[in-house]
Amino acid sequence: MRLKLKTVFVLYFMVSLFGLIYALMQLGQRCDCTEHDMSRDRIISRLRGELHSLREQMNKPELTKPPKASLPTIYIITPTYARLVQKAELTRLSQTFLHVPQLHWILVEDSPEKTALVGEFLKHSGLTYTHLNVATPRERKLQEGDPSWLKPRGAEQRNEGLRWLRESSRGQQGARPDHGVVYFADDDNTYSVQLFEEMRGTQMVSVWPVGLVGGMRFERPVVEGGRVVRFHTGWRPSRPFPLDMAGFAVSLRLVLANPESRFDGDAPMGFLESSFLQGLVTMEELEPKADMCTKVLVWHTRTEKPKMKREEALQKQGLGSDPAVEV
Ligand code: UDP
Ligand code: MN
Numbered sequence: 001m002r003l004k005l006k007t008v009f010v011l012y013f014m015v016s017l018f019g020l021i022y023a024l025m026q027l028g029q030r031c032d033c034t035e036h037d038m039s040r041d042r043i044i045s046r047l048r049g050e051l052h053s054l055r056e057q058m059n060k061p062e063l064t065k066p067p068k069a070s071l072p073t074i075y076i077i078t079p080t081y082a083r084l085v086q087k088a089e090l091t092r093l094s095q096t097f098l099h100v101p102q103l104h105w106i107l108v109e110d111s112p113e114k115t116a117l118v119g120e121f122l123k124h125s126g127l128t129y130t131h132l133n134v135a136t137p138r139e140r141k142l143q144e145g146d147p148s149w150l151k152p153r154g155a156e157q158r159n160e161g162l163r164w165l166r167e168s169s170r171g172q173q174g175a176r177p178d179h180g181v182v183y184f185a186d187d188d189n190t191y192s193v194q195l196f197e198e199m200r201g202t203q204m205v206s207v208w209p210v211g212l213v214g215g216m217r218f219e220r221p222v223v224e225g226g227r228v229v230r231f232h233t234g235w236r237p238s239r240p241f242p243l244d245m246a247g248f249a250v251s252l253r254l255v256l257a258n259p260e261s262r263f264d265g266d267a268p269m270g271f272l273e274s275s276f277l278q279g280l281v282t283m284e285e286l287e288p289k290a291d292m293c294t295k296v297l298v299w300h301t302r303t304e305k306p307k308m309k310r311e312e313a314l315q316k317q318g319l320g321s322d323p324a325v326e327v
Contacts, residue, residue: 071102072200073180075252077161079154080118080187081110085303087117087327089187094125099193106164108157109133117326134160140265152272154245155265158184162255162262169256180252184245188303191246195297198289199249205281208290210247213300219244220293221286228286228293240274241283246298248273254280 076097080086090107097103105127109118112135122129136156142148165182181202185191199206207228209220214234221228221243233242241248255261264275290297314320321327 073252074100074103074196074200074249075106075161075165075180075182076103076185077106077108077158077182078185078187079108079110079157082115082117084306084308084327086187087121089303090118090121093185093187093191094121094127096191096193097127098125100196103128103196105129106161107131108160110136110154110157130164132157132160132164136265149269152263152265152267152269154186155263155267155272158276159262159265165252166256166259169252181249182252182255183249186245188301189246190299190301192297195290198297202249202251203287204254204285205248205250205277206287206289207243207248207293208288208298209293209296210244211296211299213244213246218296219247221247221288223288223292226288226292228283228288230283236270239270241277242270243273243277244300245273246300248277248286250277250280 078093080090094105097105105122105125107118107122107129109115109132111133114131114133119131122131134156136153140151140156142151142153161184162182181199183196183199195208198208207221209218211218213219216234219231219233219242222230222232231237231242236242258280261276261279263272267275311320
């Protein structure tokens with residue numbers, strides 16, 4: 001009996017050991033995976049197809065179909081123009097927007113034609129968008145060497161975005177086209193995702209502080225008893241609305257109810273925002289957001305123009321960076 005038990009134990013040990021050795025040897029072996037690869041390829045291409053059709057659905061103008069959820073849509077109008085840092089700016093901006101639900105990006109190129117760079121960029125952005133373009137007339141455009149404050153930038157493009165919103169809302173009564181918010185977001189600023197939830201409930205015009213603007217740490221509306229009573233700004237506080245473009249949002253209903261309101265491209269320095277807001281609200285009606293205008297959730301950052309000294313030197317020798325690579 002003792003002997004038998006020992007034999008059983010030894011046999012059990014041997015079988016386990018051989019099993020383990022066999023399994024270890026299989027680990028390093030190549031398998032005949034062609035069948036696996038084929039079915040994997042099929043799954044990948046099916047998923048790609050589904051992704052493509054989902055993207056196409058997402059990219060149809062939002063106003064032509066009823067909003068998916070009850071969340072008001074945030075329509076973001078962004079003027080943009082071709083320059084070395086453009087794709088970097090748009091990448092940063094779009095990847096912030098990807099964190100925001102129910103957002104529709106209206107990107108307006110300052111250009112006589114839509115460019116392939118921006119068109120392709122939007123196609124792969126994963127965002128719901130509308131791609132528009134309008135060129136700033138020559139006499140209104142900043143020339144090389146002009147100080148940046150000389151003329152307003154992006155006025156025509158913002159007006160083109162407004163035109164599109166008004167036009168697309170025509171004949172859309174059933175789709176509640178006025179259930180939304182309009183915000184003007186320049187392509188170089190920095191936006192906290194929290195800002196978009198602050199503005200989503202805008203009834204008429206909501207306002208909040210903007211950091212790093214107007215030669216100040218921040219500018220903001222000053223709130224007393226829940227109402228805006230004046231503005232904290234370093235320059236001409238007597239302007240009708242001494243607010244930066246990044247510091248307010250307007251309800252779509254108000255935009256549609258005032259078809260004539262637009263940005264005046266000839267407005268004197270610092271008066272572009274006022275030219276649009278003047279006909280829409282009074283200071284008393286402004287809705288303070290961001291904890292009664294005590295939190296900075298957007299920064300008027302500006303991107304340094306990259307120096308191309310070495311690139312130009314190499315180009316002279318025919319050794320410049322490959323122009324086929326998009327930057
Ligand atoms: N912009 C434009 N065309 C121009 C210059 C600027 O469409 O010729 C856009 C720019 O991409 C940005 C907005 O207008 O979204 C404001 O321009 P910028 O950031 O240069 O203005 P600043 O920050 O100096 O006020
Ligand atoms: Mn800027």
